[in-house]
Amino acid sequence: MLINHGFPEAGEYAALRAEASLGPQNPLSAEAAFRHSLFVACARDEQNKLLGTGRVIGDGVYHFQIVDVIVRSDCRDDSVVHELMKELIDYVxxxxxxxxxxxxxxxxxxxxMYTTHGFELMYPNFYGMSRKL
Known part of the structure; x- marks a missing residue:
């Protein structure tokens, strides 16, 4: 397995999302999201096939968020997701x-899986909220 720091191609990203049973995204919007990310990591096999991806967003100084960690279903029980997480955390x-x-x-x-990488629940010290647009 190889980890590279760059955007996946729109078609392979769409295929990865479909394989992971995630809904489709507009390719132009997905490309814009990747361009506006602070950091992107992709896991690939020896034939350069995309196994998984993840990205970091935020202000690049004080606030960071790991988002869109997506790994093929046949790779979820091995080291792919953990290697991606290590790359994302190392960047931060x-x-x-x-x-x-x-x-x-x-x-x-x-x-x-996230607790194995040092994440803890924020509750009861903090509460999160979201608003769907």
């Missing part, structure tokens, strides 16, 4: 100032 560790925050929002099924 190199970029952030002391006392910066790194957050991730997770569904219940993935929470255990």
């Amino acid at each position: 560790d190199r970029s952030a100032v002391k006392d910066a925050s790194l957050i991730v929002i997770s569904d219940l099924d993935r929470m255990k």
Whole structure:
């Protein structure tokens, strides 16, 4: 497995989302989201096939968020997601100032994976809220 720092192609990203049972996205919007990311990591096999991806967004100094960690279903039980997480966290560790925050929002099924990378529930000290647009 190889990890590179760059955007996946629109077609392969759409295929990865479909394989992971995630809804389709407008390719132009997806490309814009990748361009506006602070950091993108892609895991690829020896034939350069996309196995997974993830990105970091934020202000690049104080606030960071790991988003869109997507891994093919046949790779979820191996090291692909963990290698991607290490790359994303390493980027933040190199970029952030002391006392910066790194957050991730997770569904219940993935929470255990994030705790293996040092994430903790914010509750009861903090509450998160969202607004769907």
